[in-house]
Amino acid sequence: MSDAAIRTEGLSKRYGRVLALDALDLEVSPGEVFGFLGPNGAGKSTTIRLLLRLARPTAGRGWIFDTAAGDVRAAHRRLAYVPADVALWPQLTGAEILDLMDRTGPGAGAAYRAELVDRFALDPTKSARTYSTGNRQKVALIAAFATRAPLLILDEPTSGLDPLMEREFRRAVTEARDRGQAVFLCSHRLDEVEAVCDRVGILRAGHLVDVATVAGLRRLHRSEVEAGFGGAVPDLTGVPGVDQVVDAGDGRVRFVLSGPPAPALRALAAAGVTSVAVREPSLEEIFLAYYGDGPR
């Protein structure tokens, strides 16, 4: 027994000869915003389809708050979902779709929904046929946030939103977390993941390669250091943890630092360092380090 919002054990899905998801073990806690990252085709959407029982796992199991994911009637009373590519019934208006989702889903508060419609600046009288990608996404987001369901599963929810709406989205996610809701967020917007996620899982070719906090991921990775000297630039080759030393000219040196920084700092101090700038890698650089090089 556990009180995890999402829990999977060996969750796998095979499409013909392609193993889309390979023995995924994952746990997302209530009140946590979990970022799920991975390149296209890594198996992110497959994971969501399995959690929602839109597809059946080839092996393994999944639970939503300790209810088997297959028990749709019970499990789906506690979650709301925003698909990556929102498809709406073209003959209904935005308001009618929100109504339908409200009445067939876990249920929503009318006041909070009205507030969200206002905040996301949606015109709910328009028929869904006339909505742009961003507006369709807003309908799905409003429907999901309005439920206040304990678990929100969001698949690329902001790909069509403008920066103002994106800010609104981040606010809504933060409010959800503060209320104790768990948020499972698939996204390619690394700045967004960095801004809102507590923990990040990284998926590659159906395997979960890492799960850590954003800060933890950074620590595992290398920082870029630029140091300036009043006098001669010291030779830093051979100092433990220091790599790719480049003389930037003008009494400056650039290198990449990994592992504990003490030996490098001692060497810099000994040479009479006048300025140090340390830049932590962005999530994008971490992401690229996972996928950009090395065999997939």
Next chain:
Amino acid sequence: MTAATITVPPESARVTPGRAVTVLAVRQVRWGAAVVTALAGAMSLLVAVTYAATVGSGPGVASLTSLATNPAIRTLFGEPVALDQAGGFTVWRTGTVVAVVLGVWGLLAVTRITRGAEEAGRWEMLLAGRLTLARAVALHVAVVAAVMPVAGAAISTALTAPGTGAIGAALHGAGTALLGMFFVGVAGLAGQIFPTRSAATSAAVAVLGAGLLLRMVADSTQALAWLRWLTPFGLVELSRPYDTDRPLPLLVLAGAATMVLAAVPAAARRRDLYDGWLSPRTGRAPRRALLGSVTGFAVRRMLRPLAGWSLGIAAYYLLIGLVATSLTEFLMDNPQFADLAAQAGFDRMQTAGGYVATMFALLAIPTGGFVAARLAAASADEAGRRLAPLYAGPVTRRQYLRAEITAAAIGAILLAATAAVATWAGVTAAGAKLGLVPALAGTVNVLPVVALSLGASVLALGLLPRAVPTAGGFFLLVITERLTLPDPVLRLSPFSHLAPVPATSPDWTGAFGMLAVAAVLSLIGVIAYEWRDQRG
């Protein structure tokens, strides 16, 4: 950044945009085109070859020829001419059915590959190239239109093979092809007028139905015979293949088809992408009725199509009712013909009840088509990923599919009731006697066949979701084929397991048997649907 050199192959070495789009259009319709062409040829060949065996000469021909004098027969099946020849008989027996099959296929294909593709957003990238909207529309429509002469040639070849007259065969093939092209043009035009595929298809089907009804009305009375010049079905009939072989009506039809087809690119030129000449208002107050449950929502989505199907069925059965008296009186006055009918199992055709019972069997086709179309819509909703939000809620697969089946069944029952009321009103207006309750019993009696169509569609949705429209179409083809099987007495042969209610009491065993089969098919379909992954 280094300057990039862009090498463009010489114009002559590249496929022209027009050609590329033509290939695209061909690829979207080639299988359907092959099937309808083969079907048109095969139906004509089958009837022409078996003419000697089924009708032959002598009394069979004599009684068939006497039919020509009866307005009811003319109304329902067109004016019979040259029934003493295999060619003339084939034209009368299969002409309308083949024309409707070709016309409906053509209009569905056109709205699917033009407005349907545009509505789905597939044309945006296409039109970012060198092609204009008008040209893209024109090329797609032209490809479907080009199928019609091929199908027409198949019909002519099928008719000449068993040795019928070449002129009659050519005229009938050409007439059918022109009729098909006319409706291809109508669908193309509807696709410019309406901003959605479903509205464009409905409008084109309505024009086809109106054309057919107008032909029926024109054939019902001599005084209205001139109306035949106003409908493609009437013009084809006026060409009288194997009789007087008149080319003039076909020239008129050719002119009309050319005009409609030429109007398509002209109409496309004056509109924006995604827009139509008649675009509905984009904003409106919410209508919250029937959004509260999955079943309610299924019923809500069914209501609009139901209205369209009801209208068509009501018009047809009103006409059936109106001509009832004239047909039954004809049979009473021609005992030798009534005897022939009796030999075929219709010993009560002289009564209004017996006659409408026979006509009610036909109700299985549109009603079966309606339920198959509802399941096809469910399959399209799934493929379009519109079901994902529903399934993300506490809605099980079984619950959703049960709702769809329930809605389709409610629709079928309402269509049966509509047919009964329309027939009753027609018969009563014509001064004959037919109670409303017997009429209802007659139409409800057909529902087990409709249930089979529903069961087959549910099974397809569970096992082969992409094939739901095909499965529905195939099922309808099978029952249509049963209705048009060669038969010495009209083509009124109903299904062997359907009793002619209200003329006789229902065949309970047959009805329950069909319902049981339908239930088993549905059950397998539902279980398969629960087990398989969602598409999209």
